[in-house]
Each structure stands twice: as structure tokens, then as C-alpha cells.
Amino acid sequence: MRLNAYIMLADPAFLGPSVRSYYSIVDRIVVSYDENAKSWTGTPLPLEHCLEIIRKLDTEGKCDYRPGHFARPEFNSLQNDTHQRQTALAQASEGADWVLQLDTDEVMPRTDVFLGVLDRADASGAWAMDYPARWLYTRVQPGRFLEASTRLWRLACSFPGPLAVRAGTVLELARQTGSPLYRADVRPWNTDPAGPPETIVHEVVPADAAVLHYSWVRSAEDIARKVGWSGHSDEWRKSGKYGLWLHATRRPKSTVLKTPFARKWRQYRLSRVLDFPDEGV
Template sequence: MSMGDQTTPEHVRAAPPRRRIGAYILPGDPVWLESSLSRYYSLLDALVVVAPTNRRGWTGRPVPVDLCLEIIARVDTRNIRQVVWGQWEDHAEPMRADTAQRQAGIDALGDTVDWLFQIDNDELLPDPGALLEMVDEAEAKGIGAVEWPMRVLFRRLPSGDYLEVCSSSRAPRYDYPGPIAIRSHSRAVDARRCEGATLRVTVKGDDESLQLRHEPAEGEVRVARLGPEQAILHNSWGREPGMIRQKIRTWGHASGIKGQLYYWLQWFPAPITWRWMRDIHPFARGLWPRLSRTRSVRMLLVDADR
């Protein structure tokens, strides 16, 4: 092994010379932002931060934009970021504002990149090199989007372990909420989902995830390429209580009193009741069958996020 190989971080592999990679970030959620961006930052040629001028999220509630900007600046040691200011609110249909804000990031990157990452702040990609390889495969197949499996973290325990969503048989299971890599100039239609075909990359041997029990949808191409350790870790709910209450008030799926009931009856008592909890997704029946305990998260986080 050469000296250069020894100094390259294990989780990063060099991007193909011809492929320019960008990313956009929505600066509304600081949880895991530093850990998330640090995993793939060295691969980027351009970075766009799509920031609301009024510091409010899609539902009109305040979000910590300035704190997120500080974290991004700390990670961006090459000073490649461009901040795009605007306003994205829709009290009646927050997901429309979500989609519009993402489209603003895609448009701002424009011709500066060939492909772009759209990895949310609370998502941790263990193996960015594997994603680059699948971008190459998608390009070869004429497909403009790559979707990745996600392991969903539900609750952080006092020990530092996490409760993770699993199948009814306690086997690993994964969500597929939309592409995390897309061609430049893509058109967003529903949050991260874009027009055109998608390469859905799955974990080899996975037959437990609900979204894989159906036949591929039109424009969906499935390939089984990954091991469980390469799936994204999604810190959907593994946060402090105050942050979860804020999340419920500001997220795109906001549901008023139903969200509050979910917090108090499901999420809050989970450290005690998790062994007996079933069908726990807040609005999609059957998607999250039950919970298991995982200890493999902390090693992937920067110190500030542990």
C-alpha cells in the first residue's frame, strides 16, 4: 500500500475524474449535521445551502438556521459553499414547500456539477465510495437518480445506544424515502423524489422491508449490492425530547394533535415500553413493525454529535 493510500480515510474513495459532484443542504436541523456532511464533504466540488431568510420552516415555525450555518462553515474548510436565500412556507401543504426548497438547491447547482447528493442533515452515510460506484452504474444504465436503503433510529437511550426499527421477526429492515443522488437539472416532484427512472439499491438478501414486497414501480430498477453496514443511518427520532417536540411542530408531515399524541403515547415512553411496541410509524401502517437495540452508531459520529 502506498503512503497516499495510508492517509486516505477508509470511508472515502476518490470520485471518477470526469464526475463533478455537488450537494445541497437545507439548514433547518443541526442534529448530526456535522457528522453527516463530514462523511462526504471531501468528494464535493460544489455545495449549496438553501436558507430561509425569515429563519422559519415549511410550517412557519422557527428553525435554527444560523446554528446550521455555523456548523456547515466549520466543516467547509475549502470555502466552497454558496448560500441561496429565499422563503419556503406552506402551512396547508408543507411538503410542497419542502419540494420547492430542494428544487432551489438543484437549480442553484446548475451546470457546476454532473451529479448531486441530497442527503438530509440527520442521515449518516457510512460508505460514500459505494454511492459513487452506484452513481457510475446508474449513469451507465441511463438512469438519473439513485435511492439508498435507510436504517431508522427511533430513540436514543441513556446508555448511548439507540432503538432501531426492525422487522416483525427482529431482522433488519430499511426505508426507501427517495433518491440521495440525482443528475444535475433534475426536477423534484415530491420532496427528494424526482421525475424519471430511479436505481433503487438494496441490501443483499433483504426480504423484510415493506417497500420491497411489492413489484418495482414504473421507472424503478432494483439492484442488490449492499451489506447492512452500508445502509444510511437515519436519526429520524433519536433525539432529545425538546428536539422531538420541535420536529413535530415544524416537519413537512405535521399533523397537529395527532403528532402530540404520538409523542406522549409512543415516543416518550419507548425506553421502557419498546419491547412490546408494534406498528409504530406515526402515519404509515405496517411500515415500522417493531424495535430492536443497536450499539453500532457512536463510532460513526463526530465527538460533538455523540
């Protein structure tokens, strides 16, 4: 099986650890970025810093640089997000059987487990593979984080879209596709608070093999910038998520104690997982 990947340069915070975590298992990495260093909302991006990180880690010459025009003011941020992903996916599909769709703030701790699931997804005839991600909200101290959980502090995983798709797959919204799915989870039933309970789980993987999604693990300054350039920028501004994050960061213990009474996606537990130096700006 030939596996390629694509990344979209915007956020340097976990870019190095993310790409290094799967660099050895892919044949080619399409590096997609806006040629004018603009985000999907038109704000400036630290493109040169991101390119510097990629050039240093690309020791085997696997990176294929593909600039384009993705900051289209006539479209909203999620439409621009989907357009860039689809463009990069089409480029990464050249000569591939499957394409990895890992964002640059996601780290794959166990490539052996991931590849095993992908082999079984391929054999099943599926066109896309859902794989669990542990959603890390904020760093409490080095190596210790607030992590998304159930109401009783059990691990809750997220599935923002298939983390691998067959070459030539058509995307509908961001990473999401209507193609037939093969799904792995950390328990025999759905652990995603946003997913329906009847979601079929084809196999179970260990919790330590789930992708680590350092979604909001940033400094306050970097979070403010991320809110400005993300595909979810409009939603985050309207919902006041930055203020909620700041409160949880300053009061992690009380945030955890409130979990049994909190609404979905405001339920957290304290966890120890891999940590990396911040490469943000």
C-alpha cells in the first residue's frame, strides 16, 4: 500500500512533532500553503516560520511544496478550508492508494496500530477511515493537560473527519466525506459526544494509540491568533469560546470538578500525555 499525506501550513505550534510522528510511514507529503501567506479569513500567517520547520525535518526529501490561492474573500472560512483540503488531497492522490489527513496540531503516537487499522479498512473495501483522537484543551503544567471526557471523567474521543481516505476521495466539508467508512474507537461503542450512539465501531484500539489533538494547547496570544485564522473562526467568535478557554486554563481543578454538571464539550479530566516544546510565534 502506498501512503501519501498532505498538510496545510498555517500554525507552527505542533507542526514539527506532528509531521515527525508519521514521516517514516508515508512516501510523499504535499505541503499546501497560500502563496500570499494569508489565512482562510484573510489574516496574515507565519508562513516562513512554518516553512523553516518543514525544511529542517524533511531529511529524506519527501515534501512536495504546492503553493496556491486559498484566501478567497468571496467565500467563507469553512469553504476556503474545504477548497484547500480538496486541492491538496487531489495532489497527494497522485501515485497513492491512501492519503493521510492529519492536521498539523495532531500527533500520531503509535504508527504500528494506525497502519494495522488502515490495512483492515483497505481489506474491508471502505473508502475512508475514522480513527479516534484525544482532544487536549489546555496545558495545566508540562505533560499534564485538561482533556475532553465523559460526564464521569472517562476518555471521550473526537472524530473531526476521516484521518485517512482513498486516493481520489471527494470531500464535503473540511475533512468530512460521504464515502463508506471503517471506524476504530477506544471502546466497542461510540465515544464521541457529538456522534449518535448507534454509530458502528468496527474495531477497538488502545487509548495510548489514539491521535493526540493539541487543539487549543497554546499561549493566550497564540489562541487569539488561531481564532482569527481558523476555518471555525466565525463560530468561535460568536460562541465566546476564547473566554471559556481562558477561564479553564486559569482554574483547571474547578473546571474538572464541574464536569458531572457541565454540558457536552465542556467536560474535562486531567491527563498525562506526551508534551512537546511550543514552536508557535
